[in-house]
Amino acid sequence: MFTRIALFLATNLAVLFLASIVMSLLGVSPDQMAGLLVLGAMFGFGGSLVSLLTSKWMAKRATGAHVITQPRSEAERWLVDTVRRQAQAAGIGMPEVAIYDAPEINAFATGANRNNALVAVSTGLLRNMSADEAEAVLGHEIAHVANGDMVTMALLQGVLNTFVIVLARVVGGIVDGYLSGNREGEGRGMAYFAIVLVLEMVFGLFATMIAMWFSRRREFRADAGGAQLAGRHKMIAALEKLALNHGHSTLPNQIAAFGIAGGMGEGLRRLFLSHPPLAERIAALRASAAA
Template structure:
């Protein structure tokens, strides 16, 4: 489970930082956005900018939060096989060779992230390498390579950027209305508002962002089915099904940091379906069998 929450969490942090900077600039220099088109432009710059800054940072953050060690020179036969398998599948998928890394964790998981198809990172846990046979691992790697080949992270960036734009825009529109109503329209001439306006906007952005995350999670679930199909093509349908069945016993036991849990292959459970980054494994297996 490791691509979405890393991205979304970083995205939220960047947005908060950008908002604080903007409020400071507005207060110090008395900058005002006097019309909706100006506000929408500012929201688009902040929203899309925050999203793609998150995307650009995704590999670095993934390495830092998991402690993933990139394999530059294979130290043993297992690492050599891992590199060769990723290289072979990347060539079949028509993408550049991604960085390959291993991180120390007991759970069975793997993830891929990166700015583009030719600048990606594929990482697997030690738990996955120890608990699955090579046919299963090959299918899991095919699943992750397919995420990269499909450009899922870039598409996620675009979706998140558009949603960010409307979250920022609507939060400020609603915030202005609420602030004016509570202050008796004393702030109606100022679109920058004061400290209370800042608090209202921050609360609204969190609330609206929570709703927007449902759209992001829907896309995340949909792309898992596509990645499973790609894993079946690259690693064998039976191997992909076998790997998912093996992962079924791993549900609820992920050791990934919360910020990047949605980026892994194993998915998540115990959450309302609207906020699940991965479909239930039973549905994924059923989709593979139906496609066959």
């Protein structure tokens, strides 16, 4: 995981360095650029890292999930035993296992560390899925943890946030200077801040598209991981059961991207989906079996 983080940060530092060169060509001084990068990184990465570090606590609080410390039923014992077996097979530490009350079929995994994660399932999943289907869903969530998806998403979001903050201010300064006739000696007025606000919203939309594109790709990888841990036919059956449920999710926004359900939308809305359509996920699994 640390190698993944180091390579990810190194790549994005190189991108930021290239951006600083481009900004200098646009007339942004090195001191201004350094200040903007520090500001952008503080706010961009700060929020993402705080969200990552508090993700387990927030998920429990938002869903009212009950962590199984001592199984009270056969269903709870099966959940804990299945997660333990899959975690060992995936080479990660034993996650906390929890159940939250919700009518839809869903589950999620979160946590800042692959050896100290949380895997939670809904009561609707326990009521409506067979043991084989539920095993596949758990495998999917364990694969998310093993792949380090929560950390990677936080780092990606931090980089995107930084670019949004920096680019909005650089471009805003250029536009404001053009509109004001590049008059020297005048501070930034309300027009500059209004331009920056609009640009942050516009650039933020593009940043969201990039983050959601990556989120959709990681769902395919987690499906493949779930198929490896539980069996391909079980993973396909679980996704087909989710399709009958129309992929409906009532998870709070901050953890919805980490649930297994989701992926409904057409046209431009598709660009903002955290999950691919279930039909595409099922087709991908069947295609990999035929390959």
